[in-house]
Each structure stands twice: as C-alpha cells, then as structure tokens.
Amino acid sequence: LAKTTQPISMDSYEGQEVNITCSHNNIATNDYITWYQQFPSQGPRFIIQGYKTKVTNEVASLFIPADRKSSTLSLPRVSLSDTAVYYCLVGDGGWNAGNMLTFGGGTRLMVKP
C-alpha cells in the first residue's frame, strides 16, 4: 500500500484559501487519491477523489500533477466550521473488494476568526 505524508497541522483564517499537500511517492498505476474530513466525535467524511489533473466538486478541488507523486487539496474561502482533521489516502478506492483504504495521521486544520 502506498504511504502518504502530509503536514501534521495548519492554521488559517476565515475567508482564506487553504491548500493541503500530500506526498505519495510510491503511488501505483491503478491507485486513486482520496481525501476525507473528520470532525471531533464523528466518523470521517468523504470529500473528494481523483486520479490525475484536477477534480472539483461543491466542497473542494483536488490538484494532481502529471507524476502523481503528490496531490493538493484546496478548500476555497474556509470558515470556522472547516476546522477538522483532513486525511489523504491512496489506494484503488475500494473499487475492488479486498482492497481497502489506509489512513495516516492526517492534517489538523485550525481556522481562526
């Protein structure tokens, strides 16, 4: 399973754009990159998943360079409610039974007023 490295913590202010970068040097050809968000006392929540280039949904954007050895989660105009732990995961996304996602330590994002 490809291992991921991401910053332990980040601080930001309301209204700013936040970019969290994840390194995954050993990503396999059929691996997807997935990001989850976790609030205290809740289970992780799926944010976005991508394979290459750029993916955007109503919550975030995911930028993946051509070599796919890293990825960046971009949160536009964060609010206090975006304070959470963000996990970067690499795997086949659970597409095939028998493959599961492995969580690392995550990045603790603190959004300040």
Place this chain on the structure above:
Amino acid sequence: EAGVAQSPRYKIIEKRQSVAFWCNPISGHATLYWYQQILGQGPKLLIQFQNNGVVDDSQLPKDRFSAERLKGVDSTLKIQPAKLEDSAVYLCASSLERDVLNYGYTFGSGTRLTVV
C-alpha cells in the same frame, strides 16, 4: 438516506470484561468495514466484509477480537477480554462498489470505548 448506525455511543468497562458493538450499514451496501481509532491517530482497519464473507481480517487481533456479519447486513464486533490499550473509538463504515469512486465510504459516528 439513513446513514450508518452504530450503538452504543459510549461504553466504559473494566479490563478483562467483554464488550460488543453493533453496526447497521446503509441499506444495500455490500461492503462493511470496522476501524479502530485511537485518540490522536488516524483510523486503523480491523476487518472488511463483502456481504457476509470476510475479505480481510489480517489486522484483527484474533486472540481477543471477533466480528461477524451473519446475514450480510448488520455486524457485531466483540472484544473478549478487553485490555487497557483497547480504549479507542470503533468506527463502522459501508460502501457500494459502483458508487465508491464518487462517494467513498460512509462512516458511522462510532462507539467510544474506555477500558479502566
């Protein structure tokens, strides 16, 4: 759509006692996972079911942990006997294969276990 239901929400037991957690996944989700999350760490996969069969339980401490999903729907995770280091949040998640690329796994809120 109802989410993944877990109970109890909290449990406090003494070491060497037994405890069981229950999970009801989203209707129609064939794949079910149990994760253990120790405070300050990311979730660690314990076991994965596909319908009522075990797909992977390589990280399940089988000397004290057991899990079952008899009818391919609800699942229970049991610890017997519990140790202090089992204090953690136990998360259940489910997924639908055809939707997993767009929607990922859906997690429940977990059961917080404290072993004293």
